[in-house]
Amino acid sequence: MEEKNKQKQAAAKARADALSPADRSAIAKQAAGKRWAKEHGLPQAQFGSSEQPLVIGGIEIDCYVLDDGRRVLTQESFLTSIGRAGKAKGGQGVRTAVDKLPPFLAATNLQPFVDQELSQPTTPIEFVTPNGARVFGYPAEMLPEVCRVYLSARDAGTLMSSQSHIAQRADMLVRALASVGIVALVDEATGYQEVRDKKALSALLDKYLLQEFAKWAKRFPDSFYKEMFRLRDWTYPTVSGQKPGVVGKYTMDIVYDRLAPGLVQELETRNPKNDAGKRVSKHHQWLSEDVGHPALSEHIHAVTGLMRACDNWPQFMNMLDRAFPRKGASLRLEGFD
Incomplete structure (x- = not known):
């Protein structure tokens, strides 16, 4: 028995000697974390790793x-x-007071x-990771519940900028979580979850969100608004960071009214303002990827060029009316729906 113990000790020493300083440090940290969790009654993570995060929309x-x-x-x-x-900001918010809501609510x-x-008092859960x-x-x-709070506030028109x-x-x-959720339920019901790739659902969610992000991508470059502000003799950017309300009307006239016949009327029908005077989405999000967005980009580029060539707003509008007259409402152009 004594000889067997000596062999075990020798093997353990050999394994320890073979470890790099980084490995020894990681093992020591893991052991210390487990002791701390046990001493302070903290929960421990049994699954998960910061080296293998969930990736959605490019965010880990x-x-x-x-x-x-x-x-x-986390x-x-x-x-x-x-x-x-x-x-x-300022290092605040690591914990939330017992009688307060999380900072994001x-x-x-x-x-x-x-x-x-x-609405119940909530504090972040302190726990120990596997490492x-x-x-x-x-x-x-x-997460989805917090998302719904912001969406409800948006729909009611009470969101701050x-x-x-x-x-x-x-x-x-x-939207993405709902899409992936039904896939997960089908996989569970059919038994496919046992054979699918471990990252399949994560990859599906990531792909969906990246597509959604593309829809929200900026279509109007800053140069477009900088030139508009210059011609109107406005300070860019404004102190508040918000654009004057009339900018939206100018954009409708300068851009959408001159893209395709009947386009503005169609957009107003599909993307109307709510009771608070807000639109749920941007007009450009309703344009098709193959025709609408390329035409929009080309028009904005051309209009911005005209702005740069002008010294004042009347001169620009005169040139715009000659180069890109308003299309009117008699026809519709295929590809913009």
């Missing part, structure tokens, strides 16, 4: 399954996924849309 999201079965997203990943900064204008379950790191996270199920990009990201996430 660290996710884990805890030893009590909870699925969690706090930083949660914030990044909805378009917020991963870390709050704390805005006053969001409160009417926060349901009873989400021994102590991190904070939120339940994965909370600083929140609009979060609503856009939320819209994409909810």
Whole structure:
């Protein structure tokens, strides 16, 4: 027995000696993390790794399954996924006070849309990852619920301009998660989940979101608005960062009225304003990829060139009317629907 123990000790020493300093450090950190979790009653992640994150729309999201079965997203990943900064300004927000909402739901204008379950005092879940790191996270199920809060506020017309990009990201996430969810249910019902590639659902979600991001891509370059502001003798950009309301009317006249006959009327029908005077999407998102978007890009490029050649707004409009007269409403051009 003594000889057998000596052999085990020798083998253990040999394995330890073969480890690199980095490997030894990682093992020590993992052991320390587990001890800390046990001493302080913290949950431990049984599955998940920061080296193999969930990737959706090109954004890496660290996710884990805890030893009590909870699925969690790290706090930083949660914030990044909805378009917020991963870390709050000034280092604040790492924890949330027990009697407060998470920072991404704390805005006053969001409160009417926060349901009873989400409105409960919430603190990030502190847990230990498989490699021994102590991190904070939120339940994965909370992500679509938070998205719905922003979408409800958007539909009611109560979003602030600083929140609009979060609503856009939320819209994409909810659509993508719903699409992947039905695929997962079919796979589970048919048994295909046992043989499919482990990253299949993640890849599907990523592909869907990348397509959605493309729809939201900027179609009007900054140069277009810089030249418009110059000709109108406006300061660019404005102090608030917002464009004057009349810019939308100018854009309709300069661009959409001159692209195709009947286009403006069709866009107004398909993409009307809501009761708050807001549109759910941008007009250019309704143009076709093969005809509409190329025509839009070509027209904007040409119009911007005309602007650069002019000294004032009347001169530009005179040249625009000659070069690109309004199309009218008598015909429709195929490819713009």
